[in-house]
Amino acid sequence: MSRCYTFVIFGDKVRKIKLAKLYEKVNNIKTDFLHKLTHQIVNESQIDYVFVEDLNVRGMLKNHKLARSISAASWNRFYTYLKYKVTIRVQSKGKGITTSN
Secondary structure, three states: OOOOOOOOHHHHHHHHHHHHHHHHHHHHHHHHHHHHHHHHHHHHOOOOOOOOOOOOHHHHHOOOOOHHHHHHOOHHHHHHHHHHHHHHHHHHHOOOOOOOO
């Protein structure tokens, strides 16, 4: 984006708006996928326990070959959605919940 040489300021604004819309669309696709996946894990499976492994994401990001893929995976958002949905399901059943950080 910064390497585009234009003499028209309006064209630059149009490109920025298109790029922002593209980023928003990608973000919406990721969010939709995470909601569907957590819904499937919590509601469609007949399980009583959900275990999530505590990963060293900072250490994994030091691997430069995988850093972009790992950071794009949105693991923290997945964990947040899963924890929320499990909490709601457990409260609706009237059972206790235990989480550890």
